[in-house]
Amino acid sequence: MKTRLTWRETGFIGTMLFGLFFGAGNLIFPIYLGQQAGSHVWAAILGLLLTGIGLPLLGVTGMGLTRSAGVFDLASKVNRPFAYAFTILLYLTLGPFFAVPRLATTSFQIGIVPFVSTGAQPVTLAIFSVIFFFIAWLLARHPGKLMTYIGKWLTPLFLGLLAIIMGAALLHPLGPISGAAHGAYATSPVLSGFTEGYNTMDALAALAFGIVVIDSIRALGVTDSRQIAQDTIKAGTISMVLMGVIYTLLALIGTMSLGHFAPAANGGVTLAQIAHYYFGTWGNVLLALLVIIACLKTAIGLISAFGDTMHDLFPRIPYNVLTGLAALLPCLFANVGLTRLITYSTPVLMFLYPLAIALIVLAVLSPLLGTSRWLFGFTILFTLLPAIGSAAGSLPTSWQATGWCQAILTANAHLPFAANGFSWAVPALAGVVLGWILARLHGERA
Template sequence: MENKRLSRRDLFFIGTMLFGLFFGAGNLIFPVFLGQSAGHNIIPAVLGFLISGVGLPLLAVAAIGMSRTDGVFGLAAKVGRPFAYVFTVILYLGIGPLFATPRLATISYEIGLDPFIPDRYQHVALAIFSLLFFGTAWLLARKPSKIMLYIGKILTPAFLIALVLLLGFVVLFPMGGMDVAPVAEYKHMAFSTGFSSGYMTMDALAGLAFGIIVVRAIQNLGVTRPQDIALGTIKAGAISAVFMAILYAVLAYMGLTAISEFDRASNGGIIIAEIARYYFGTLGSLLTAIIVILACLKTGVGLITAFGDTFKELFPKTNYQWLILGAAGVPLLLANIGLTQIIAISEPFLDLLYPIAIVLILLGLLSRTFGDARPVYVTTIAFVTIPAVLSGLDALPASLHHGALQSIINLGQFLPGFDQSLGWTVPALVGFIISFAVVKVKARRG
């Protein structure tokens, strides 16, 4: 088959498709909540958020492209196949049916439809909406070859038009100024708190998961040379990153300027709904509903598709259609426990998995410097796993922090940056340096 090159038009659509896959529930609510919480320390907080919420997803997509694997399993297999199976399954369950996908329907409902539904009908209405939401996502995911059309050319442009209309009013007619006192955690550690807040978008994990969709979209356009696929993947990631960075900054600004009009809320979804009603009245509620439903639906289609594709590759005897039915059915049930609860139970999972994912991404990008040697992968991942487990345990509800568990968590206090969920950084660096040096010494002697 003759190799083709991506045209600028194709590259743009793949980039917008990737942006559409990324920009879902958390991407709307977390930067708004950050802006509300950071106050006049918004600049360092946003910079930290952009590094973890934009930079890491871009690096994740680049790592898939540069490692010339077609997904997270291929990258994780450089540590070892048993690790690759465990890590891939946990990652896809987390960003799929267990945590990320359920909150898509919950956010859509709580922001978009909740204001229109009487209190006594809320539970029934959420159940019906969840059924319609995941039924639609499942139908669109049944044909994965059409995902660039559905997301890149239809859902994402419609979503952007609606969101830009709201953000335009926020920028042109701000509700208030920026001289707002930050909450406690943003007073002295705004950058690191913003960085760890970026975890909640789950986009670095999603970057690993969506890599397979981008690679296949490029291959479906006739590109066959590995280097061209890698370059196209990186360029598409850069296009997506630009869109995301701009929107994150404006959304954080929106949350900050809303403090003069509204009290601090328990999550960013409530703030978005209040702001839309402030500018557009009842029409604002309708605009909000359009924005969040489109944002969450396109990401839901991507997550369900990625889950089906990956599990089909991991377990070839399984049926793709049954896999995506499960990937839509499980979150249909979990979506009804409420947004705040979903966010709370996902935090320990993210604090555990994110450090391992970040290190795996960086190793994939740096692989040429150490000859892709397996000992470097194994040692560095081993060094980062223990502090990652401690961070995950520390993020468990405070009511569980007693006895033996508290004694184990206290070990994390010996790690620099542990209180900011960054206790893994020094062990990861030490593990990499030691294994890198050993590999280089052996190479010289051999």
């Protein structure tokens, strides 16, 4: 047993956590932001970092401050039924029913499709997804070794490949940091960047990956809960600083690309153009490797986190059976029915997101406000209704036209900041105040 991690070990875990967070989406959207923001890119980056970095860092910090063993432990501060429902929904949507199958299809679309004829794509996708998820499952079978697989192998390889593209773009820029801003970035770049970072939903991933970090620290011999909390916060800070630097550089590269390319529909198109501009056909190969590795390491982390958490909730089901399901189901979904699955999974994510942020804020403020059930219970209760409104706004159009859905959307629209997607903020704050007062009246620490 050891008392604390060395800085080298903390660095490896921080690198691992960065690798878990940084998927293909995190690679693509800062470039799109840079193109859209144009000369306002610095203001947009500021907004992006506040939420795209701030919320995940708060999530990891909150797990550490409350010394929670995972999402279920943190959510149990509301009550156990809520903890079961929230944890299961979170890991099903971030795992086999939404995020994990998208990792395979995204890496296939960006990395493989340019090299495959249209007619051969269905068969190639089937073969690719089987190989992709077999490797992910194989490496997820031993959660204590994720620091080695992701922190020491895959993430350094990913960063090396990314450095080649970013180095070329920064040393021989396509244009100046200028250009016209588009859409909302022209009038409110900070708010637009803030919303873009919020919409990454990386705060959910921070909760989901908390158990992976904690398991990795324990595997290195640290068992004291206080020290695990401190090492978790240190690793989280390292990962978020690294992510912030890369977000900033990618956004600047996106802006500079306007000197040579027109604004694209998404950052993936621009990234492919940049890679091909500097390296020709080899640029396509480089981008394929970059995206596949980005998606693979995140898939490994999500499969492992799903298996670990579900095994804690249902101990009779072996960990390897759960990780097998978490790899097999996405493999099937990636080939059939993914579009429909996303249609129904997105409202669940939009429902969970405000609840997750409320839990994170309460966790971070726990040294000041305490962890009273009154406080956690009323905050979540008051966040619940606008969370339902957020989910309703993400339902298919045919569902939104129904009377009950229209009633929910109308009520939600009257809440402050609803137009910006933050209708939950004021009710959640009211829940914090009321819960704090009730905790004080009942003599609990607040």
